[in-house]
Amino acid sequence: MFLPPAKLSLFSVACAAFCLMSGTASADVTVISFGGSNQKAQVKAYYEPFMKTTGSKLVTGEYNGEQAKIKAMVEAKNVSWDVVEVESPELARGCEEGLYEKLDMGKIGAKKDFVPAAVSECGIGLFVWSTVLAYNGEALKTAPTSWADFWDLKKFPGKRGLRKGAKFTLEFALLADGVTPEDVYKVLGTKAGVERAFKKLDQIKPSIQWWEAGAQPPQLLAAGDVVMTTAYNGRIATAQKEGKKQLKIVWTNNIYDFDSWAIPVGAPNKTDAYKFIAFASKPENQKVFASEIPYGPTNLKGTALVDKAIAAELPTAPQNMKGALASNTPFWVEHGEDLEQRFNAWAAK
Amino acid sequence: MEKDNVMSSLTATILTEMHTENSASLKDQLRRAERMKKLRYGALILPLALFLLLTFVWPIAALLKRSVDNPEIVGAFPVTSSLLHNWNGKALPDEATFVAFADELGKTKGTPPLAAAAKRLNMEQPGFRSVMMHSARAMPPETGTSPKDALIAADSRWGEIATWQFLARNASPYTARYLLASVDRKYDEQGNIVAADEDEAIYVDVLVRTFEMSFVVTVCCLLLGFPLAYMMASQPPKIANVIMIFVLLPFWTSILVRVAAWIVLLQSQGLVNQALMAMGIIHEPLQLVFNRVGVYIAMVHILLPFMILPLYSVMKGISPTYVRAAQSLGCPPLRSFWKVYFPQALPGVGAGGLLVFILCMGYYITPALLGSPKEQMASYFVAFYTNQTINWGMAAALSAILFVATLVLYMVYSKLVGSPDVASKAR
Structure with missing residues (x-):
């Protein structure tokens, strides 16, 4: 050519x-x-x-x-x-x-x-990951065992960490208020249920320290800024492996996804x-x-x-799955935006 | 001076041209020559004008348009939308509308346009997303059933007038709902504008808070920056330069680094609290961060140079002889400062104040990292809607409100100070 x-x-x-x-x-x-x-x-x-x-x-x-x-x-x-x-x-x-x-x-x-x-x-x-209750074993004399304990400011004084957002925060509030895991999304699907969750959150609002990134809860716990927090189970386990043995996990009513x-x-x-x-x-x-x-x-x-x-x-171990709640994806696809907006309004007041 | 040069060269050209061509009148030639000059000058600034158009005017226009855009329903169901446009809303829509809607639902099944329309309707009525999705799944109707029956069988709500009114309300290419939502207003079922529910209303508070926090930061910056700028202006250049370096050094450091440093300093086990406790001034750590105090401290620190620099440059130009003259004529020091010096420094105060205030209004990262939810300003929610929920209409509407607020502020400022030429005064 x-x-x-x-x-x-x-x-x-x-x-x-x-x-x-x-x-x-x-x-x-x-x-x-x-x-x-x-x-x-x-x-x-x-x-x-x-x-x-x-x-x-x-x-x-x-x-x-x-x-x-x-x-x-x-x-x-x-x-x-x-x-x-x-x-x-x-x-x-x-x-x-x-x-x-x-x-x-x-x-x-x-x-x-x-x-x-x-x-x-x-x-x-x-x-499969799970959001669990984690606490600092050195800061608390008795171990919390449920979400009701998370809300009990008298028995367990100190700040609580929660993820800044409606997802899972509302579920935990209802669980603490005595709703069974099977009924959580049914209750949350009603106006009264949403009301109930926010009322429950009002009880501990001044003691809440909000977190956003998954790496924050173990830090907050270890630094003594909070005594209890919601956390991703893997992050707490990693912190334990790195020598922070005082951090403990409560699996009761965890939410997995x-x-x-x-x-x-x-x-x-x-x-x-x-x-x-x-x-x-x-x-x-x-x-x-x-x-x-x-x-x-x-x-x-x-x-x-x-x-x-x-x-x-x-999270998939049988004893950890007992009483655990599967995150309801269709529910959050449908109500996510609305509830996050409501959450923002509530948190900003 | 420049004008004279232009004029003389102009007359020169005209004179030479007059020698060669006497027929045209002097006036016409002058006008033509002037026009050419103007065009040539225009060509020089053309690149800048184009640049501004592309990077400034067009994005703002696009943003403002996005805040009223409502393409989802019209885009997914064009025929149904136009039919609903002519519907009187008194009784259920006619058979043709049902046929068109069933057809368009079937066509868009499983495609992004349907998802977008469902998401848009879900925004107005939580839960409506699944109505759209399972209705679409039932389409197209089996042979023998009318589209109307099939739709009502898929979801009984299609047999209610209210559902169709709801659809019709949202089937227009433009909507004010995002802008209304940004000021805590919404449309009710009849299409009237009403206040949003109390536990959903948030943005009026947020806007008031944005102004309030910006105002406090501006005042703090002025109180701290004015004496420093005054000192710098009255020192010999050698010392003034050293102080200037101290002002500018943090200015060149990354904003994230500075915010992180403030967290380290101010947290409950931080340096400030430990020092205060060691000195016995306090016995329990003060809450200095993750609240309003922390945000104010960091924002004032970050924005202080924007106040000091314009103040300094104006003060530098004020001759000390005026105050001396006032004093030698018997005016007491404070009074001569207030009557003689301060009015001359006012353009600097105005420029610095405006700069700091407007920068504050758009602040995002500092309150996000150092504040609680109660410290978040408007830009936080812009970021929230942009990144988290991908509701760009709402993000655009909130930005539009901020934009208008800034414009109004600027106009008020130029009315008060008299001249809009802030930049030249600050020089």
Whole structure:
């Protein structure tokens, strides 16, 4: 083929650029997760072994679950994330609103291997986590045993930590007010029930210290800023491992939920995104994750592999599941915005 | 001076042209030459004008539009919307509306437009999302059943006039509901504007709080900054420069670092509390952070340079001879300061005050980190709606209210001070 030199060089430059672009695109998978000790465990269990076995490069990052970023990327058709860790209500909403790809389970694993609730249209469960009552054993003489104790300022004087938001805060208020776990969402679905939850929260409002990031509760407890707090079970376990033995967990009426992997619509490297998700769903890798941070595997075979000592610390352990409440995703998809708005108004007064 | 140059070069060109072409009148040529000059000057500022248009005017216009945009229902159900537009609202809509709605529900089933419409309606009536979703799942109707029966079978609410009135109310391309919600107002069932429920009303309080906190911070900055600026202006340059470096040093440090440092200093086991307790001034730690006190301390610290710099530059230009003259004529020191010095420093006070106040109004990170929910200002809720609930209409409406408040403030300021040219006075 004969081309004039100028055209030839232009052609080769274009070709080189194209090869370079496609080269980087096939090499990198961008995985975004919630940071902190959760991400550290993911590095050990998933990121490093994945890079070793497949030879592809992972770009990792963290976010706080804000869907706005993903929405903006998808709307602008300029998506730079391949795999994202999302919570259940956001996943359900994002799936309906076209933010996440409908997943092809065939590329991930056999559906029957997973906890049924972990498999949804746009996501595959990554782990089961739980919000529990945690307390500082040095600051309290007697151990609290229930959410009613959390509300008992006379018996357990001191500040309480709660996550700044309506989700789970309202459930705990109702549980403390004597509503049984089975009835919590039924009661919360009525106007009177919402009223009741906020009335209950009024009782301890001056003693509440609000937290926002999962890393805060263990810090607040250890520094003595609060005597009791709601917390993610994995964060407390990590703090215990780091030597803060005085931090204790009460499992009574904990609320558990899944975090899932999802692929944003228009992800640049879908093929490898699937490969990564499949890799992270394998029982042997989920086992490593669970021993790094005690969040329950979603792969049933993975649960079987976990050491006995660690298994007792997982939200999925039978004794921890007793009286536990599954977060009601449809309820929060439906009432989330309304209740968060009401919560904001209440908290600001 | 410049004008004279322009004029002389202008007349020169005109004169040379007159030699070659005598037919056109002098007036016309002058006008043409002037027009050319204007165009040339215009071309020079064109890039800046375009830049401002693209980065300033257009985003603000887009933001204001977004605060009244209501594309969801009209976008998902265009035919139903136009039919409902002509519906009288007295009885159930006619068969054609049911057919159109059933058809459009079926078409949008499982797609983002339906989700967006359901989310929009859920905003007005919590729980309506699932009505839309399970109605859509029942569409299209099985052969033999009329769309009307199928819809009512899917959810009995489609047989009620109120439901259709609700849908019709929201099926217009523009709405004032976000702007109304930003001032704690809403539409009732009949479409009248009423006050929001007491336990949902929040934004009027938040706006009042935003103004109140901005005002307190501005006054504190003025009280602290004025004496310092005065001292700097009256010192020899060597000392003034050293003080200036002390003012500017924190100004160059990242705002997050400074806020984090304040947490370390002010928390209950922090340095300030420990020092006060060691000295025996207090016996229990004071609550200095995660409340109003902490936010004020940090905001005043962060915004102080914005007060000091304009004050200093104005004070630097005030000749000390005026006060001396007043005093030599028998005016007591305080009175001569107040009557002679202060009026000359007023433009600096105005510029600094306005700058600090407007910056305060948009403050987000400091109250978010150092305050409790009771210290959050309007911008916190803008961020909340943008990031957390992805309700961009509400975020835009709150920003629009803040924007208008700032404009009004600026107008009041320029009325009071007389000239809107703050920048040149602060120079």
